Amino acid sequence: MEGFAAVFILSLLIGALIILVALAVSKQKDKQHEQVQQDQPAASESLVKSGPSKKQLKQQQRPKKDKPQQHTFSHQLLASSLKSHNGNITCLDFSSNGKYLASCADDRTVRIWSTKDFLDRDHKCLRANVEFDHATLVRFSPDSRAFITWLANGETIRIFKMTKKDDGTFIFKAAPEDFPQKHKGIVINIAIAETGKFIMTASVDTTILIWDLKGEVLASINTNQMTNSYTAVSPCGRFVASCGFTPDVKVWEVCFTKCGEFKEVTRAFDLKGHKAGVYHFDFSNDSRRMVSVSKDGTWKLWDTDVEYKKQQDPYLLRTVPCQVSEGSRVALSPDGRAVAVSNGRDIYMYSANTGELEQEFHNVHSEDITDLRFDINNRFLVSTGDRAIRVFHNVTGYRAAIEDMEAMLKKSTNNGVKQRLQQQITDAQKALDSVLNTQKS
Secondary structure: OHHHHHHHHHHHHHHHHHHHHHHHHHHHHHHHHHHHHHHHHHHHHHHHHHOOOHHHHHHHHHHHHHOOOOOOOOOOOEEEEEOOOOOOEEEEEEOOOOOEEEEEEOOOEEEEEEHHHOOOOOOOEEEEEOOOOOEEEEEEOOOOOEEEEEEOOOOOEEEEEEEEOOOOOEEEEEOOOOOOOOOOOOEEEEEEOOOOOOEEEEEOOOEEEEEOOOOOEEEEEEOOOOOEEEEEEOOOOOEEEEEEOOOEEEEEEEEEOOOOOEEEEEEEEEEEOOOOOEEEEEEOOOOOEEEEEEOOOEEEEEEOOOOHHHOOOOEEEEEEEOOOOOOOOEEEOOOOOEEEEEEOOEEEEEEOOOOOEEEEEOOOOOOOOOEEEEOOOOOEEEEEOOOOEEEEEOHHHHHHHHHHHHHHHHHOOOHHHHHHHHHHHHHHHHHHHHHHHHHHO
């Protein structure tokens, strides 16, 4: 019995010793685990200081590989795509001398493009930086030596002067002071009258302001359209027009004295005939034609060369069904022969002479089109809706011009006029054939 008791006690002691050793080992592991957790931030700091590992570099590069590529578009009538902006382009404008195209984007720059380079493979541009802000609208001055911008955050106008250097490039210098803040609603358009006598700004809340070039408000117009969707100054510099929730386009004349002093703003005429609100409108270069596009699914062409002071209304020349959506835009070529309508990301080209749909361009941009306009020489149509500017040949305009001159040739009885018209037809046909043959090749 004594031997058995001794063995039992010894077993208990050995068991207790094993338990103590196990507890000690477990405690040591816990301490090591805590130390590892404490050391991890330090290790991360060490990695930062010594530079990322190959694995980390691969992880950093993956988002760049996954970044969506710029939207691609091709068409036989696409003359070129202008790509230099790093942000979405919101506005385009051609200079009155036809030499330049201005574009602004949310990348805090305004780009100035040379129109003579449109058909080249490389398209260089000059950059004007918009300090501490970005421009949503841009418009050239009548002399093409300056441009104005609407600042997104500053909510005001900033003027940039363009000084030409010996090498043909420009230096851009912002005016010392921006215009005072006057609008309460979101500004939808700005413009400088071709006469150089006033600047127009318009907001969505039915307000249009007429400014002098120094930033003083000359007049305020309430359009009474519930909301404004678009406003513009006519190319002749005499009229300001507006459209919006109501099914018409309202036009005012901005009057000055013979000495050049501001006199008043008076109602000139209205374009009446749409059955729903008007999204957008445009003028021909001589201001004698206007085109409007409406929520009612039509575009209308108007003869506005009327004696409005004698209460004569504009003549409706044509109504054409078209596809439209919120934000649709319409452009009338300067010679009044071609009409372009945007619907979302698509563009439709019509002959203004016949109303026939002649061209369709689908998915031109990755987002809805924000601006659409013809150059002053009737050669190109430009559009934007993302980071690119698409430049199309105005084949519709060429064909309409040839049709007009052939009709005039048949009616003419003067030999001199006939010869001149025949030469013009020949030149226009050569230009059209050149465009079409170039695209085929």
